[in-house]
Amino acid sequence: MKNLIDGVSRIEVPTPFPVGSVNCYLIESSPLTLIDTGPKTTKSLEIIQKELQERSYSMSDIEQILLTHGHIDHIGLAAQFVRERAHAHDNPTKVWIHQKDATAVVNYDRYAELYMEFYTDLITSSGVPQTERPILPPKGLIEYFKSLVESVPTAISFNDGATFKTGIGDISAVWVPGHSSGSTCYVCDEKQVIFSGDFILGDISSNPSISFERSEKIGIITYLDSLNRIASRNSYIALPGHREPILDIKSRIQVLRTEYDDKLQKTSDSLTDTPQTVYDISRIIYGDYDSNSLLLALAESHDLLRILERRNHAKLIHLNGIVHVVKN
Numbered sequence: 001m002k003n004l005i006d007g008v009s010r011i012e013v014p015t016p017f018p019v020g021s022v023n024c025y026l027i028e029s030s031p032l033t034l035i036d037t038g039p040k041t042t043k044s045l046e047i048i049q050k051e052l053q054e055r056s057y058s059m060s061d062i063e064q065i066l067l068t069h070g071h072i073d074h075i076g077l078a079a080q081f082v083r084e085r086a087h088a089h090d091n092p093t094k095v096w097i098h099q100k101d102a103t104a105v106v107n108y109d110r111y112a113e114l115y116m117e118f119y120t121d122l123i124t125s126s127g128v129p130q131t132e133r134p135i136l137p138p139k140g141l142i143e144y145f146k147s148l149v150e151s152v153p154t155a156i157s158f159n160d161g162a163t164f165k166t167g168i169g170d171i172s173a174v175w176v177p178g179h180s181s182g183s184t185c186y187v188c189d190e191k192q193v194i195f196s197g198d199f200i201l202g203d204i205s206s207n208p209s210i211s212f213e214r215s216e217k218i219g220i221i222t223y224l225d226s227l228n229r230i231a232s233r234n235s236y237i238a239l240p241g242h243r244e245p246i247l248d249i250k251s252r253i254q255v256l257r258t259e260y261d262d263k264l265q266k267t268s269d270s271l272t273d274t275p276q277t278v279y280d281i282s283r284i285i286y287g288d289y290d291s292n293s294l295l296l297a298l299a300e301s302h303d304l305l306r307i308l309e310r311r312n313h314a315k316l317i318h319l320n321g322i323v324h325v326v327k328n
């Protein structure tokens with residue numbers, strides 16, 4: 001456990017995902033606060049218990065949990081904290097999540113079903129060749145995801161601008177949809193720190209295209225708009241959900257914007273008069289990616305194509321249920 005700023009410690013909790021460990025942040029003093037929890041695995045539970053013990057705390061001491069968004073690696077263990085406290089104290093652990101991500105925390109099974117629909121739809125409509133197609137519907141995958149989360153029916157949802165008392169001063173919730181519909185940055189103006197979850201990460205993408213409640217909205221556009229919501233706090237430190245702190249938010253935001261401009265250009269350059277599938281385009285943009293990256297590559301390619309369509313550079317056409325694109 002490393003102390004980053006006075007009163008805040010980082011607990012690195014392992015996850016079974018390629019991203020590596022997830023950062024949970026303990027804000028000391030009253031009310032004892034935890035930002036994100038890690039997934040529900042035996043190993044994660046052991047580590048978080050051990051790290052808390054080293055600080056002379058136990059899980060039941062945590063009074064409030066602020067969740068940055070509703071993804072497995074951030075929410076999975078919340079229910080365990082609630083249970084431990086219920087055995088030891090009269091006042092329960094308060095678990096907070098933005099209203100747009102509340103389903104994931106309150107009823108993860110329902111959320112997993114929605115995810116499965118999105119996944120199946122995307123694979124089917126992108127024209128993935130039979131040889132590279134995962135088994136559909138991906139029942140095994142969904143069961144695995146479900147095993148990593150325990151729902152918290154008592155979780156409380158909030159909206160943009162909610163404030164929370166913590167040991168380092170008031171923290172306000174800044175809603176930054178993109179990575180997920182309810183992604184939230186928790187901002188402490190007194191300490192000039194932003195707990196940024198997966199909204200802004202130091203050296204990896206936030207993958208805004210895999211947020212599946214998209215309807216008319218394009219994940220990348222929503223994400224780029226949300227960056228404006230924290231851009232004015234450019235002297236703050238961001239403590240992200242993975243990897244190291246971001247000391248220069250302004251430069252990081254600039255890099256992220258440039259990356260998307262470059263990808264859009266590359267996508268635009270790959271268009272021809274002959275119809276290509278979303279899968280074809282993904283192979284041009286991302287090259288020889290492996291099956292673990294299939295969903296990300298397809299989702300982002302689809303978003304990039306929708307942006308080009310809006311700009312009248314591309315035309316999306318549906319042929320036998322498969323999305324194809326031609327140059328406009």
Ligand SMILES: [Zn+2]
Nearest residue numbers: 071073198241
């Ligand atoms: Zn994450």
